Amino acid sequence: MKRPWYSFLYVRSPLVKIGLGIAAVMLSIAVLLFLGVIEDRRMAAQTANWDGRAIEKGAEIYTNNCYTCHGPDGKGLPGVAPALHSKYFFTQRLKDVGWTGSLHDYIASTVAAGRPSKVKSQWAQMMPTWSQRFGGPLRDDQINNVTAFVLNWEKDALLQGTPDNPDPWQPFDDAPSKAVAEDGSAPVAETPVESTGPRSPQELFAGANGMGCSGCHNLDLPQTADSRGPVGPNMANLYETAGTRVPGEDAATYIHNSIVAPNAYVSEGYMAGIMPQNFAERMTEEEINALVQWLLDPNRQR
Amino acid sequence: MAVQPELEKKGFAQTVLDAADDVFTRITAGIPAGEVRRMLRGEAPGRPNPRLKPHSEAFLLHIKPTYYHESVTRFTHTFRLGLLSTYLFFVETITGLILMIWYAPTPERAYTDMIRLLSNVPFGQLMRDLHRLGAELMVLIVTAHMVRTYLTGSYKAPRQFTWFTGVILLVVTLFLSFSGYLLPWDQLAFWAVTIGTSMAEAVPPKVVGETVNLLARGAPDIGANGLMRFYLLHVLFLPLVLFLFFFVHYYKVVHFGISLPSDEEEIGQDTANKVPADRRVYFLPDVMIDEATFLIGFTALMVVITAFFFSAPLESIANPQSTPLHTVAPWYFYWLQGLLKIADKTIAGVILPGVLLVLLIAIPYLDRNPSRRGRDRRVAIISGVVAGIVMIILSWMGTPYYAVQGAPPVEIVQELMPEEGMGPVREIGYAHLPIGKYDTRENPVTEDEEFNHILHEFEASIAAFEEKDPSFNQAYGVLSVTQEQPSLKRITWEIFWISPEGVQDKFVRTFFLHENSLYWEQYGLKDFSFVRPPAQE
Numbered sequence: 001m002k003r004p005w006y007s008f009l010y011v012r013s014p015l016v017k018i019g020l021g022i023a024a025v026m027l028s029i030a031v032l033l034f035l036g037v038i039e040d041r042r043m044a045a046q047t048a049n050w051d052g053r054a055i056e057k058g059a060e061i062y063t064n065n066c067y068t069c070h071g072p073d074g075k076g077l078p079g080v081a082p083a084l085h086s087k088y089f090f091t092q093r094l095k096d097v098g099w100t101g102s103l104h105d106y107i108a109s110t111v112a113a114g115r116p117s118k119v120k121s122q123w124a125q126m127m128p129t130w131s132q133r134f135g136g137p138l139r140d141d142q143i144n145n146v147t148a149f150v151l152n153w154e155k156d157a158l159l160q161g162t163p164d165n166p167d168p169w170q171p172f173d174d175a176p177s178k179a180v181a182e183d184g185s186a187p188v189a190e191t192p193v194e195s196t197g198p199r200s201p202q203e204l205f206a207g208a209n210g211m212g213c214s215g216c217h218n219l220d221l222p223q224t225a226d227s228r229g230p231v232g233p234n235m236a237n238l239y240e241t242a243g244t245r246v247p248g249e250d251a252a253t254y255i256h257n258s259i260v261a262p263n264a265y266v267s268e269g270y271m272a273g274i275m276p277q278n279f280a281e282r283m284t285e286e287e288i289n290a291l292v293q294w295l296l297d298p299n300r301q302r
Numbered sequence: 303m304a305v306q307p308e309l310e311k312k313g314f315a316q317t318v319l320d321a322a323d324d325v326f327t328r329i330t331a332g333i334p335a336g337e338v339r340r341m342l343r344g345e346a347p348g349r350p351n352p353r354l355k356p357h358s359e360a361f362l363l364h365i366k367p368t369y370y371h372e373s374v375t376r377f378t379h380t381f382r383l384g385l386l387s388t389y390l391f392f393v394e395t396i397t398g399l400i401l402m403i404w405y406a407p408t409p410e411r412a413y414t415d416m417i418r419l420l421s422n423v424p425f426g427q428l429m430r431d432l433h434r435l436g437a438e439l440m441v442l443i444v445t446a447h448m449v450r451t452y453l454t455g456s457y458k459a460p461r462q463f464t465w466f467t468g469v470i471l472l473v474v475t476l477f478l479s480f481s482g483y484l485l486p487w488d489q490l491a492f493w494a495v496t497i498g499t500s501m502a503e504a505v506p507p508k509v510v511g512e513t514v515n516l517l518a519r520g521a522p523d524i525g526a527n528g529l530m531r532f533y534l535l536h537v538l539f540l541p542l543v544l545f546l547f548f549f550v551h552y553y554k555v556v557h558f559g560i561s562l563p564s565d566e567e568e569i570g571q572d573t574a575n576k577v578p579a580d581r582r583v584y585f586l587p588d589v590m591i592d593e594a595t596f597l598i599g600f601t602a603l604m605v606v607i608t609a610f611f612f613s614a615p616l617e618s619i620a621n622p623q624s625t626p627l628h629t630v631a632p633w634y635f636y637w638l639q640g641l642l643k644i645a646d647k648t649i650a651g652v653i654l655p656g657v658l659l660v661l662l663i664a665i666p667y668l669d670r671n672p673s674r675r676g677r678d679r680r681v682a683i684i685s686g687v688v689a690g691i692v693m694i695i696l697s698w699m700g701t702p703y704y705a706v707q708g709a710p711p712v713e714i715v716q717e718l719m720p721e722e723g724m725g726p727v728r729e730i731g732y733a734h735l736p737i738g739k740y741d742t743r744e745n746p747v748t749e750d751e752e753f754n755h756i757l758h759e760f761e762a763s764i765a766a767f768e769e770k771d772p773s774f775n776q777a778y779g780v781l782s783v784t785q786e787q788p789s790l791k792r793i794t795w796e797i798f799w800i801s802p803e804g805v806q807d808k809f810v811r812t813f814f815l816h817e818n819s820l821y822w823e824q825y826g827l828k829d830f831s832f833v834r835p836p837a838q839e
Binding site for chain 1: 378410413417421428587588591598599605606618619786788790792813815819830832
């Protein structure tokens with residue numbers, strides 16, 4: 001019979017075949033042993049990988065949903081929403097509210113179920129319910145991701161209060177802080193920043209030591225029927241509309257009154273009591289007037 | 303029974319040896335130790351052949367033929383593809399059973415179970431990669447088996463029915479692979495299966511299509527019910543169908559014998575079962591040693607490939623609200639995706655594949671040519687090759703390179719940092735992304751060579767699209783890398799261009815990258831950098 005030209009490749013001897021089989025088994029065992037030796041490190045790397053990816057996903061969710069109130073760096077906006085990227089939050093908050101679970105659980109359940117009460121709260125807005133279980137947009141895995149993202153501030157937040165990182169101690173008002181300093185005395189209250197003359201309107205509106213207006217009021221979008229601010233009215237066209245709101249009040253008076261007595265006139269479609277009512281105490285008259293002028297300036301500088 | 307007289311007759315040592323040989327013969331189902339030694343030495347069996355006994359004694363061997371024709375045992379006649387397909391089904395069953403231990407088919411758990419399997423189960427990743435590689439190889443090898451059968455004309459009488467069961471097995475293999483695709487519950491799985499089942503919806507008439515779709519998905523959209531159904535299809539129903547058809551198929555193979563090389567018999571004859579005594583190759587020991595060595599060698603190859611060159615993908619968790627850019631089917635369905643791009647869903651997704659299947663089954667009845675010799679079958683072989691080339695072209699059309707290009711800025715960013723998967727930026731990783739703002743108009747150069755390469759690609763990609771697309775003018779890009787958190791970088795891609803109306807337009811896409819994140823490609827050398835973690839400062 002004809003043999004093909006490549007027939008020399010055929011392995012015919014059974015002993016050679018068995019030898020090849022044994023060699024293949026040894027090779028497999030060698031590879032598996034190698035994998036077994038590095039398996040612990042592989043699992044550790046995979047664990048770190050998926051934790052890292054959860055933080056990445058959480059960062060996306062935070063950027064899309066949370067940063068308007070809690071600030072782009074998580075340090076909160078005064079009067080709007082608390083700082084999460086703070087030493088107080090990571091070290092004292094659970095003790096103050098008497099939470100016995102972990103910080104992860106506290107954050108995850110707050111994100112999921114919101115903060116339905118405003119009792120003794122210094123924040124303008126209530127934390128909404130974010131979980132799909134309670135009518136929000138986020139799935140459970142997304143809540144875990146955003147929690148992982150918030151927890152990832154821990155390393156940085158614990159360094160606060162050192163000379164390199166002078167962020168202040170930022171307790172919330174809703175639970176009296178039980179924090180005790182190392183010598184047994186009550187903690188040093190948040191020292192108000194020494195005022196060095198009147199603060200600029202820009203700083204008041206959006207700055208770190210400002211009033212946190214930018215958390216609810218958008219300066220870039222106009223307030224129209226199609227473009228309503230979700231919490232407070234948008235302000236791009238404020239100079240046109242301010243004078244038309246309350247009969248008998250010109251634009252400057254209307255804005256001034258809206259700042260010092262927000263509930264005196266509430267724009268249609270918004271709730272009374274959202275906007276903090278203590279701005280008259282927190283700003284000087286001079287600062288309020290400058291802020292009013294700045295808000296009414298059509299070419300306002302940021 | 304009578305131990306005493308036997309001892310007296312044979313002596314103690316001989317009695318023990320005989321008893322041991324007896325036990326050995328029971329284990330080997332009829333072959334004494336001396337015969338095994340003669341087998342290994344390559345000595346001829348005595349007559350009557352004592353090596354035939356296991357074929358009648360042992361269940362697993364009774365379905366194997368006792369001897370083969372020498373010509374069909376040549377490797378290049380069958381390439382052992384049928385054996386390999388069967389073996390891969392066995393591998394898939396074993397690895398699949400192991401994977402089932404850590405898996406629950408619910409949307410709440412499926413994806414986290416995958417992560418747990420990868421990060422908390424010793425050899426979990428190996429098992430998953432083996433299962434996935436085995437599935438892809440099985441599709442490949444079953445197809446190759448069919449192509450071999452076609453080219454040697456082995457489907458001709460009397461083997462028409464064997465061919466039919468083979469086509470069924472091919473279809474079941476494809477469905478098995480596809481139903482397993484959904485189980486990790488990631489974006490890749492979810493959208494590939496959403497597209498796949500939406501083809502069922504196109505079955506005419508409308509009421510049938512909708513019912514089939516509803517039955518497959520368990521709801522208008524894939525959710526908990528759909529996952530459960532695909533799971534049951536994957537682990538129970540389809541394996542059982544495959545099991546049944548495998549035995550029918552194999553019985554027919556043994557019954558008719560493996561067809562001889564076509565030039566060894568007269569045209570129109572089938573002498574596969576009339577093997578002359580001098581051409582017989584007995585299963586024991588020759589074929590068994592050959593097959594065992596082949597399968598062991600193949601297993602070693604699979605282990606090496608899985609350990610070093612193949613990683614099953616796992617994307618983000620399934621999100622019904624967002625379709626990732628460039629969703630693709632598994633590669634063995636690229637041809638179908640290609641068809642769907644050029645024709646209507648009903649025609650390309652249902653009627654054409656249906657016609658193709660019927661044609662495949664009908665081949666033995668359409669081909670009336672009695673000869674199995676290549677030179678007599680020019681029409682059949684050329685049409686087979688043409689069909690193969692058409693499949694390859696259609697498959698190419700199924701990839702994102704054909705006809706689904708998005709807007710230039712979207713494609714530019716997708717090329718460098720895709721929504722899912724690795725891409726060049728994630729490949730160089732966190733450590734090679736220096737903080738800063740890089741404007742392509744200034745030809746920025748950093749100290750990091752790998753990052754410079756990315757910047758260069760960004761620039762080149764923008765320039766290439768500018769040339770190609772008339773609505774994309776005077777474009778430039780700005781890439782900013784900022785530190786979002788300790789160990790987390792924000793990567794913002796901004797692309798500016800002048801639209802044909804002369805208006806400046808802008809595209810922004812933001813990604814985050816964590817220090818510890820590992821991204822990987824499905825094929826290619828695995829990343830073993832974790833073996834030596836970077837020194838901590």
